[in-house]
Amino acid sequence: MYRTNHCGELNIQDIGKEVSLCGWIQRSRDLGGMTFVDLRDRYGITQLVFNMETHPALCEEIRGLGREFVIQVQGKVAERSNKNSKMSTGDIEINAEKVEILNPSKTPPFTIEDQSDGGEELRMKYRYLDLRRNILRKNIELRYLVSRETRNYLDAQKFMEIETPVLIKSTPEGARDFVVPSRMNPGEFYALPQSPQTFKQLLMVAGFDKYFQLVKCFRDEDLRADRQPEFTQIDCEMSFVTQEDILKTFEGLAVHLFKNVKKIEMGSFPRMSYADAMKYYGNDKPDIRFDMKFVDLKEVSKGKSFKVFDDAESVLAICVKGCAEYTRKQLDELTDFVKRPQLGASGMVYARVNMDGSIKSSVDKFYDENDLKIWAEKCDAQNGDLILILAGKDSTCRKALSELRLEMGMRLGLRKSDVFAPLWVTDFPLLEFNEEGNRWHAMHHPFTSPNIEDIPLLDSNPGAVRAIAYDMVINGVEVGGGSIRIHNKELQKKMLKILGFSDEDASAQFGFLMNAFEYGAPPHGGLALGFDRLCALIGEADNIRDFIAFPKNNSGRDMMIDAPSSISLEQLKELGIELKKNE
Amino acid sequence: MYRTNHCGELNIQDIGKEVSLCGWIQRSRDLGGMTFVDLRDRYGITQLVFNMETHPALCEEIRGLGREFVIQVQGKVAERSNKNSKMSTGDIEINAEKVEILNPSKTPPFTIEDQSDGGEELRMKYRYLDLRRNILRKNIELRYLVSRETRNYLDAQKFMEIETPVLIKSTPEGARDFVVPSRMNPGEFYALPQSPQTFKQLLMVAGFDKYFQLVKCFRDEDLRADRQPEFTQIDCEMSFVTQEDILKTFEGLAVHLFKNVKKIEMGSFPRMSYADAMKYYGNDKPDIRFDMKFVDLKEVSKGKSFKVFDDAESVLAICVKGCAEYTRKQLDELTDFVKRPQLGASGMVYARVNMDGSIKSSVDKFYDENDLKIWAEKCDAQNGDLILILAGKDSTCRKALSELRLEMGMRLGLRKSDVFAPLWVTDFPLLEFNEEGNRWHAMHHPFTSPNIEDIPLLDSNPGAVRAIAYDMVINGVEVGGGSIRIHNKELQKKMLKILGFSDEDASAQFGFLMNAFEYGAPPHGGLALGFDRLCALIGEADNIRDFIAFPKNNSGRDMMIDAPSSISLEQLKELGIELKKNE
Numbered sequence A, B: 001m002y003r004t005n006h007c008g009e010l011n012i013q014d015i016g017k018e019v020s021l022c023g024w025i026q027r028s029r030d031l032g033g034m035t036f037v038d039l040r041d042r043y044g045i046t047q048l049v050f051n052m053e054t055h056p057a058l059c060e061e062i063r064g065l066g067r068e069f070v071i072q073v074q075g076k077v078a079e080r081s082n083k084n085s086k087m088s089t090g091d092i093e094i095n096a097e098k099v100e101i102l103n104p105s106k107t108p109p110f111t112i113e114d115q116s117d118g119g120e121e122l123r124m125k126y127r128y129l130d131l132r133r134n135i136l137r138k139n140i141e142l143r144y145l146v147s148r149e150t151r152n153y154l155d156a157q158k159f160m161e162i163e164t165p166v167l168i169k170s171t172p173e174g175a176r177d178f179v180v181p182s183r184m185n186p187g188e189f190y191a192l193p194q195s196p197q198t199f200k201q202l203l204m205v206a207g208f209d210k211y212f213q214l215v216k217c218f219r220d221e222d223l224r225a226d227r228q229p230e231f232t233q234i235d236c237e238m239s240f241v242t243q244e245d246i247l248k249t250f251e252g253l254a255v256h257l258f259k260n261v262k263k264i265e266m267g268s269f270p271r272m273s274y275a276d277a278m279k280y281y282g283n284d285k286p287d288i289r290f291d292m293k294f295v296d297l298k299e300v301s302k303g304k305s306f307k308v309f310d311d312a313e314s315v316l317a318i319c320v321k322g323c324a325e326y327t328r329k330q331l332d333e334l335t336d337f338v339k340r341p342q343l344g345a346s347g348m349v350y351a352r353v354n355m356d357g358s359i360k361s362s363v364d365k366f367y368d369e370n371d372l373k374i375w376a377e378k379c380d381a382q383n384g385d386l387i388l389i390l391a392g393k394d395s396t397c398r399k400a401l402s403e404l405r406l407e408m409g410m411r412l413g414l415r416k417s418d419v420f421a422p423l424w425v426t427d428f429p430l431l432e433f434n435e436e437g438n439r440w441h442a443m444h445h446p447f448t449s450p451n452i453e454d455i456p457l458l459d460s461n462p463g464a465v466r467a468i469a470y471d472m473v474i475n476g477v478e479v480g481g482g483s484i485r486i487h488n489k490e491l492q493k494k495m496l497k498i499l500g501f502s503d504e505d506a507s508a509q510f511g512f513l514m515n516a517f518e519y520g521a522p523p524h525g526g527l528a529l530g531f532d533r534l535c536a537l538i539g540e541a542d543n544i545r546d547f548i549a550f551p552k553n554n555s556g557r558d559m560m561i562d563a564p565s566s567i568s569l570e571q572l573k574e575l576g577i578e579l580k581k582n583e
Helices: A056-063 A120-125 A134-156 A197-205 A243-262 A274-281 A307-311 A328-339 A369-378 A394-411 A489-498 A503-516 A531-538 A569-575 B056-063 B120-125 B134-156 B197-205 B243-262 B274-281 B328-339 B369-378 B394-411 B489-498 B503-516 B531-538 B569-575
Strands: A018-030 A034-041 A044-051 A070-079 A092-103 A179-181 A189-191 A210-218 A230-239 A271-273 A314-320 A349-353 A359-361 A386-392 A422-426 A431-434 A439-442 A469-474 A477-484 A524-530 A577-579 B018-030 B034-041 B044-051 B070-079 B092-103 B179-181 B189-191 B210-218 B230-239 B271-273 B314-320 B349-353 B359-361 B386-392 B422-426 B431-434 B439-442 B469-474 B477-484 B524-530 B577-579
Touching: A018 A044, A018 A056, A018 A092, A034 A056, A034 A092, A044 A056, A044 A070, A056 A092, A134 A210, A134 A243, A134 A531, A134 B134, A179 B179, A197 A210, A197 A230, A197 A503, A197 A524, A230 A243, A230 A477, A230 A531, A243 A422, A243 A469, A243 A477, A243 A524, A243 A531, A271 A274, A274 A394, A274 A422, A314 A394, A328 A394, A349 A369, A359 A369, A386 A394, A469 A524, A477 A531, A489 A503, A524 A531, A569 A577, B018 B044, B018 B056, B018 B092, B034 B056, B034 B092, B044 B056, B044 B070, B056 B092, B134 B210, B134 B243, B134 B531, B197 B210, B197 B230, B197 B503, B197 B524, B230 B243, B230 B477, B230 B531, B243 B422, B243 B469, B243 B477, B243 B524, B243 B531, B271 B274, B274 B394, B274 B422, B314 B394, B328 B394, B349 B369, B359 B369, B386 B394, B469 B524, B477 B531, B489 B503, B524 B531, B569 B577
Parallel strands: A044 A092, A271 A422, B044 B092, B271 B422
Antiparallel strands: A018 A034, A018 A070, A034 A044, A070 A092, A179 A189, A210 A230, A230 A524, A314 A386, A349 A359, A349 A386, A422 A469, A431 A439, A469 A477, A477 A524, A577 B577, B018 B034, B018 B070, B034 B044, B070 B092, B179 B189, B210 B230, B230 B524, B314 B386, B349 B359, B349 B386, B422 B469, B431 B439, B469 B477, B477 B524
16 A cells, blocks of 8 residues: 555644655755655645654655655654645644655656646647646546536436447538548448437437437547547437427536536526527627627618718627727727728727717717717717727628627626626527538538428528527537427428438438438437537636647647657558558 | 426326326227327336227327327326236326327337347347337446446546547557548548557556546457447556555445446455466456366376376366266267367366266276276265366367356356356466567556566566456456556566567657656556446346447448448548559
């Protein structure tokens, strides 16, 4: 036995006990007659005392050991004269009597502290050292806690976790599929799942009623900062349910998680239609930690010879509380912000509602004080507020104003990471038109049920058909989404046809699912939550990599093990493939 | 809302309630004035009654519906006149008042009953229907229960579940790796893990202390009946532990699982060295539900001019209780059994200890009654017992006798699937010599620590070095195994050298791990249990496919979705690979 206790548990009750501890040397302070060592393990830190007078050799030995050495120490628990109330073990220390070096350590390439001096590349290469840092260890612990509480909640709700296969079938639609050559079936490939969608639906057909899985999914795509080629989902599906049943169940999950992991009581989730989200926030995942809704000034601004507004499809404003004093420079910054190519607004108009009630705008040439008063009223602007206005093509205008709103929320400190504002966004459109491909795409996925009332519109006006689809949004982050699924073969066939599948393709790719629908498929629906993202959100952080034990970088590369890498010609040969020659 | 209750919960307390149920029509019995329908869901079966007198139209309608139709029914709970105490809902029935057909069903291609009339191929193609059968549903439920109780136990023991990556690095050693071409890194490949071995060791280096994961692993090899290309492990690792700590912890897990899933109290596990297992059972995973140990007759049989025994490296016997009356035909069968090419014994000798105490053998020409008495004594054979003897090369002889022992155990009904005999097998050899490759192989894996006492033998007599490695064996099934790992860079390097790695290869493949050992790696060890196999064992079945929701067949093919399959030239091109032309 290496240890009697770990480094986070000894306290005043244990005084006098002979103990044995193991851990890493976090730091060591030599005070002449005494040397103090902080011994660290996953559970905490315990102070060791080496006494030069009583144990001179031991004391000498310990002085020779550097940070991150792994030692085993035996000694007696004693009360500290100098207590540290911030530590669970802060009342005691160990008078060391014997030490064994279990493994020495070279000097780490960066400091194992909350604020490390290592750059991200270096830390990813030495991930096993980076993970020793408190902040990362706590993230991984939080991730485990979230997974555990997710399972506890869903188990109590009678969900069963069922594993679906990782080696599945590639589909031509799956342009972002990772594929896996099969040695036993030369020339053939498996694909890694982008989600277990069809399998969970088949589990419903099989009668499992309530399924969940914390499951790895895979997507081979250019990685944005917050994406990983492999990611984890909380994947769920239920039978004999309406949208209402699903929203209640998973609102319950979120409430349970925040309560049990964060000790935060969340109220019930407000709901907002997709149409309203776009109308008031220009965004299908609004951050409702703060208000600052869009106000439509089109009607009240027209006919005053201001061509920019008159010609614009939309004239939209937000009212920023207490910012009437913004300087010219600040306003110019905001104008530059919305004019960036990725937002593409052509300019920004402002109106200051001064403390004396007077209003001053950048378009005073066209609008007199009375006109501006009407704007202020529509915007519910008080003295001291700043009105920011964008005009132009509706979609551009909403997108840019949405970003401007988030920027202002940030500047005003309205987006606190420890405040959580959840929301269901519902009634998404079923389809969106892809100009490039000149065809309809499924906004959620091809298995999503249209709103039953809207089915007649599938032929006449597909763009107007609402889906029974919903997203869970927290603090402007899309935590997950789902839908009620189609469970009727004919409707599924029609849907695939609208999406441009030939009967042949539809049958080759989804024949097994459509056939399954003919053998008593129950009505069903579900959702999937992005687990990595959810953990980062609960952990009040932005970077999901910090919540993954061994993440890949933005090129999809594991810096530590150096993967992907080349493989031998022999391996390629056995798999029946070869690398494409450069042409 | 589709339903007020599920089909497994209504009982005598609920009489008079208006309820709504959903499910599948399991069967329907038309008794003229009444039609009885068994409505099935995951939770149970509830009897519906349709009354021709009071609801003639409804009754007509229900008579038109076939098996596996999905319906929603409303009605009132009533007490049954004809109670069925075998069913949880057997005291009540529902007087149906309204029915809605949620989805019709074609006639399934096989019957959804415990004994189905469908062959395995057909049932795998329609897996979603096969999974509706009670027996498979219960297997999947049991699998979930085992996973849940595994997590509960390990959580209580302070283990944390941490996800390790699925897209890792291929190694030349990994001849059975599945590989995944990377679109973003053309010409480079990820590999799917055969186990998370190096990652869990790095988690120990990172200080996580106790790690577990229920994790998918992958192996691209010819599939035996009980192997799958993707399989699930309960993977664990601990720091600052001896073998004893690990055995206790996971013996505790097994005890917990059998208690909570099977309501079986398992005692503590006996332990047996690898050497004893081979000596007494000819097998490193002995089935100790029954005794029938090997008895060495070499010494007592020599010098009697029976050349077969005199020339043999080993002469080994088992004593089969109460089988002295075996007929000539039965004995010939057993002889044929051991002479099969895969066992390769050259023949079998027997000796019957008759009820009158006389002994009759097939080698009476060479051994007189006194000689045979000595055999019987050594074998502890009583009147009525049968002694079976094999002779020849030691390894062949042990292997064949081990199989014969299992066969006799089977014939005598000593291998009951509801009796569980667990065992730790310890002290495995570290290395085994591979004649073909003319080099040493790691018996467990290259990261296994040699027994510290035996380290000096690494150079002089590698074959004699014992590993600190152990297997959990239950009923002759290797449920899992593990080892204490090497945590010292130099020892790891030496080990890899013995295994034939050049310094360069060792560093290219395992450099990250050996480097990690230089930064304060704690002593650590762990084990992995085969989850699919464990579930089958607990479920008292042989076929692991029956415990996997969507298994692959023996060619690694998913019959339902038809994977693997060919992919498009466009996909291949994007991945920078092409199919090898036939030469």
